[in-house]
Amino acid sequence: MPLMTETSLDPAVPGTGEVAIELRDIVKRFPGVVANDGVDLTVRTGTVHAIVGENGAGKSTLMKTLYGAHQPDEGTVTVDGEVVDFHSPKDAIAAGIGMVFQHFMLADNFTVWENIVLGQEPGSGLRLDSRSARNRLLELGKRYGFQIDPDALVSELGVGEKQRAEILKVLYRGAKILILDEPTAVLVPQEVDELFASLRDLTSQGATVIFISHKLDEVLKHADAITVIRQGKTVGEVPDPSAVTPRDLAEMMVGSELPTPETRDSTVTDDASLVLDGLTVEHPETGLPVVDDVSLRVHRGEIVGVAGVEGNGQSELVAAIVGLVEAAGSISVDGTDLTELDTQERRALGVGYIPEDRQKDGLVLPFSIWENAALGHQHQAPYAKGPWIDAGGARAQTEKIVDEFDVRTPGVEVPIFTLSGGNQQKLVVGREMTADPKVLLAAHPTRGVDVGAQAVIWDILRDARQEGLATLLVSADLEELIGLSDRLVVMLRGRIVAELDPSTVTPADLGSYMTGAKGGH
Amino acid sequence: MLEKVWRASLAPLIAAGAAIIISSIALIASGNDPIEAFREMWKTIDSTESVVLIINRGVPLYISGVAAAIGFKMNLFNIGSNGQFILAALIAGWAGAEVSLPPVIHVPFVIIVAILVGGAWALVAAILNVTRNVNVVISTIMLNYIGIGLTAFLLQEFFRDTENGGLVAQTKLMPESARIPSLNRLIEFFGFNFAPGVELYGFLVVAIMLGVGYHLLLNRSRFGYDLRLSGMNPQAARTAGVNPKKMVMITLFMSGAIAGMIGLPYLISDPNFYKYGDAFPSQLGFTGLGIALLGRNHPGGVAAAAAVWATIERATQRLGPIGVPPEIGRILQGSFLLTAVVAYEVIQRRNAAAEAAAAAAATAAARAEQEPPDADRDDDSPAPQPSGAPA
Numbered sequence: 060m061p062l063m064t065e066t067s068l069d070p071a072v073p074g075t076g077e078v079a080i081e082l083r084d085i086v087k088r089f090p091g092v093v094a095n096d097g098v099d100l101t102v103r104t105g106t107v108h109a110i111v112g113e114n115g116a117g118k119s120t121l122m123k124t125l126y127g128a129h130q131p132d133e134g135t136v137t138v139d140g141e142v143v144d145f146h147s148p149k150d151a152i153a154a155g156i157g158m159v160f161q162h163f164m165l166a167d168n169f170t171v172w173e174n175i176v177l178g179q180e181p182g183s184g185l186r187l188d189s190r191s192a193r194n195r196l197l198e199l200g201k202r203y204g205f206q207i208d209p210d211a212l213v214s215e216l217g218v219g220e221k222q223r224a225e226i227l228k229v230l231y232r233g234a235k236i237l238i239l240d241e242p243t244a245v246l247v248p249q250e251v252d253e254l255f256a257s258l259r260d261l262t263s264q265g266a267t268v269i270f271i272s273h274k275l276d277e278v279l280k281h282a283d284a285i286t287v288i289r290q291g292k293t294v295g296e297v298p299d300p301s302a303v304t305p306r307d308l309a310e311m312m313v314g315s316e317l318p319t320p321e322t323r324d325s326t327v328t329d330d331a332s333l334v335l336d337g338l339t340v341e342h343p344e345t346g347l348p349v350v351d352d353v354s355l356r357v358h359r360g361e362i363v364g365v366a367g368v369e370g371n372g373q374s375e376l377v378a379a380i381v382g383l384v385e386a387a388g389s390i391s392v393d394g395t396d397l398t399e400l401d402t403q404e405r406r407a408l409g410v411g412y413i414p415e416d417r418q419k420d421g422l423v424l425p426f427s428i429w430e431n432a433a434l435g436h437q438h439q440a441p442y443a444k445g446p447w448i449d450a451g452g453a454r455a456q457t458e459k460i461v462d463e464f465d466v467r468t469p470g471v472e473v474p475i476f477t478l479s480g481g482n483q484q485k486l487v488v489g490r491e492m493t494a495d496p497k498v499l500l501a502a503h504p505t506r507g508v509d510v511g512a513q514a515v516i517w518d519i520l521r522d523a524r525q526e527g528l529a530t531l532l533v534s535a536d537l538e539e540l541i542g543l544s545d546r547l548v549v550m551l552r553g554r555i556v557a558e559l560d561p562s563t564v565t566p567a568d569l570g571s572y573m574t575g576a577k578g579g580h
Numbered sequence: 581m582l583e584k585v586w587r588a589s590l591a592p593l594i595a596a597g598a599a600i601i602i603s604s605i606a607l608i609a610s611g612n613d614p615i616e617a618f619r620e621m622w623k624t625i626d627s628t629e630s631v632v633l634i635i636n637r638g639v640p641l642y643i644s645g646v647a648a649a650i651g652f653k654m655n656l657f658n659i660g661s662n663g664q665f666i667l668a669a670l671i672a673g674w675a676g677a678e679v680s681l682p683p684v685i686h687v688p689f690v691i692i693v694a695i696l697v698g699g700a701w702a703l704v705a706a707i708l709n710v711t712r713n714v715n716v717v718i719s720t721i722m723l724n725y726i727g728i729g730l731t732a733f734l735l736q737e738f739f740r741d742t743e744n745g746g747l748v749a750q751t752k753l754m755p756e757s758a759r760i761p762s763l764n765r766l767i768e769f770f771g772f773n774f775a776p777g778v779e780l781y782g783f784l785v786v787a788i789m790l791g792v793g794y795h796l797l798l799n800r801s802r803f804g805y806d807l808r809l810s811g812m813n814p815q816a817a818r819t820a821g822v823n824p825k826k827m828v829m830i831t832l833f834m835s836g837a838i839a840g841m842i843g844l845p846y847l848i849s850d851p852n853f854y855k856y857g858d859a860f861p862s863q864l865g866f867t868g869l870g871i872a873l874l875g876r877n878h879p880g881g882v883a884a885a886a887a888v889w890a891t892i893e894r895a896t897q898r899l900g901p902i903g904v905p906p907e908i909g910r911i912l913q914g915s916f917l918l919t920a921v922v923a924y925e926v927i928q929r930r931n932a933a934a935e936a937a938a939a940a941a942a943t944a945a946a947r948a949e950q951e952p953p954d955a956d957r958d959d960d961s962p963a964p965q966p967s968g969a970p971a
Contacts, residue, residue: 401821
């Protein structure tokens with residue numbers, strides 16, 4: 060190895076056992092949620108360390124703590140043996156910690172080197188020393204195997220090259236501990252191998268790499284150690300990945316026990332209400348299928364649960380059924396073909412929709428409660444009369460919803476932002492139910508609501524099933540999925556890879572299918 | 581109701597105070613006596629004639645304000661009402677003078693031509709936005725210049741009145757049947773008298789109808805609901821089945837159509853004009869943006885803002901003779917607008933916080949009545965199981 064000209068990296072032997080980062084009992088609370096509830100993490104210098112866990116397990120919160128984007132409520136962060144207290148990302152960078160985000164933060168109209176020096180421009184006064192910047196960049200690239208043309212325009216780079224630029228940006232700032240948030244999510248397989256080869260180069264020169272992933276195969280293949288997080292807690296530490304199988308890891312991620320569904324009479328009928336045939340949605344930019352040839356039937360009186368790690372096409376599947384994204388293939392409800400209809404026509408036909416983000420998609424916060432109750436049904440009675448909004452009818456209908464679905468509010472005239480999340484969600488659920496839907500698309504119907512509201516919403520969904528509603532339920536909450544569904548399908552990379560019976564499914568199976576540890580059909 | 585009016589006027593009152601203070605400072609700095617200046621301003625507007633002139637000026641300002649407001653309501657900035665109204669005034673002026681129709685048809689004919697021309701010109705920006713994703717602000721600004729140039733060209737080449745000497749570039753006079761009679765008799769009916777030569781625009785009636793229509797459209801119609809929805813949360817609007825492209829097309833057309841009417845008070849209601857020509861007002865479209873902002877896009881608020889604007893314009897007209905620069909009017913208008921926008925924002929935040937607190941308190945009170953605190957399910961009971969089983 061050539062002599063190092065810079066001292067930022069310490070050429071230690073990989074994985075000598077020195078601890079680079081130690082997090083102890085990290086607790087981070089947000090209003091209504093405990094995102095991290097006693098997380099421990101130990102990362103050794105010179106290793107590639109993977110953090111795995113489902114969405115919502117608290118990985119990103121943990122990384123933000125480590126990067127100084129927010130401060131933990133409890134617990135300690137130790138870097139290189141010293142307890143640190145980061146107040147901002149600046150402090151973290153000063154301590155040698157750099158973060159590579161999933162969404163690139165590069166200015167398209169700038170060249171690579173301009174992007175990399177942005178905010179740390181070499182030179183004095185008004186003079187920008189572009190030569191020294193370029194040289195330093197080339198040198199860094201050569202040393203770590205991140206070859207990139209410093210003068211290329213970022214807008215002309217491929218995804219893999221952009222990522223390399225992001226990593227170089229962090230290295231340029233002197234980071235010796237790199238955090239990468241789902242670095243492979245945007246890469247094709249060959250680029251993944253290149254990335255990990257480069258990261259390996261980095262660690263062999265003393266750097267430390269932490270990456271977040273839910274792709275178990277690549278985690279097992281590339282990581283020196285693995286930490287598993289579930290529901291805000293560290294549930295497993297794997298010092299030697301060669302000793303575990305993807306199944307073991309999947310089971311750790313999902314949990315060793317699954318809720319058992321209550322024994323109840325099946326209300327599933329033979330009439331298929333929602334029928335999807337070969338549904339395919341392409342990513343608007345890359346053209347790759349995000350929903351890939353999905354065929355599915357939901358019968359009257361049936362709840363079909365869609366399980367899967369988030370980002371595997373569930374959101375797009377639902378959006379395609381409502382008509383919010385372009386899709387190939389066919390969608391029909393009770394025999395009526397929806398393919399040519401727009402969102403308004405689909406909803407008028409009886410497609411009820413509980414969007415996954417109520418504040419962005421499901422509500423207009425400054426609007427009053429009754430105006431929100433009309434949302435999505437504003438062109439139909441009782442909310443409308445001819446070309447006019449029927450305020451009287453809408454108010455009466457809203458009062459009915461408020462009563463029936465236990466929305467706690469001083470009245471229907473107050474703006475909806477004054478209500479708690481649970482009461483907002485009860486209104487969303489209530490308005491879809493009172494519109495008498497034939498099919499209900501429920502995306503994360505109890506996300507971020509208190510347990511009281513959760514119980515009410517679960518009851519509503521169960522009652523509707525009893526009355527013959529066909530429900531497609533997308534959720535990251537396994538308790539909800541298994542507790543409510545008559546049938547589970549698992550989505551992975553846009554495809555349905557398994558169909559499972561919630562009463563007999565095992566955590567290992569579910570986890571394996573969700574993470575791809577177990578092959579599809 | 582009274583409380584609502586008070587709440588709505590609090591910010592403008594603060595702004596008025598601030599504007600008077602700021603312009604007083606400007607007056608003192610330029611060596612003038614603010615008290616004398618404001619006294620002169622008051623004297624200028626303190627007559628029936630002045631009130632009529634203020635209302636007359638307020639009519640096109642109001643129309644311009646509504647044209648901007650309807651776009652603002654869905655975050656669509658039609659900065660092109662200037663080009664829209666000038667082109668519309670020219671073509672409506674020409675078309676109105678070319679045809680001969682009975683009065684009940686002639687007046688609506690001129691209005692409809694203006695509406696269609698204004699709307700069509702705005703539609704150019706809408707089509708560019710919907711098909712090619714061109715920013716509406718940019719395209720409407722650019723279309724102003726094209727519209728004004730096109731107007732000058734059309735007037736010179738095709739629509740110029742050559743019969744009456746043809747020395748001035750202007751269209752033919754509107755025939756009697758195309759004019760809306762003045763409302764002077766109405767004022768006289770209420771016992772006011774004023775000097776001859778001052779006429780209250782008959783077009784005031786159309787402006788009032790426009791205001792009522794705007795209110796109904798915005799607050800009572802399904803379209804208005806979709807419009808406000810799209811402005812406040814475009815993503816939720818899409819989810820609710822509102823087609824954003826269609827909304828851009830319709831709203832920009834409407835905004836342009838209303839803008840097309842800005843010149844009509846002069847064209848068919850003002851004896852000094854009754855035609856389109858070089859002397860025609862040319863900046864009314866831009867003024868409407870500020871008026872809509874000041875009036876918070878509210879049908880009544882925009883009317884009040886137009887009245888304030890017209891009053892300041894009128895009041896500062898006779899400051900020259902007493903040695904006060906009339907530009908003080910611009911300072912008054914500008915500082916009023918700026919402080920009003922800031923005051924609105926501050927008061928709105930305070931109101932929102934108060935509303936949230938009140939709602940929380942009312943909800944808590946209602947709950948306490950409904951159930952005893954120990955049965956409070958939200959806080960005390962264990963997590964419900966969707967099934968019946970384990971953790």
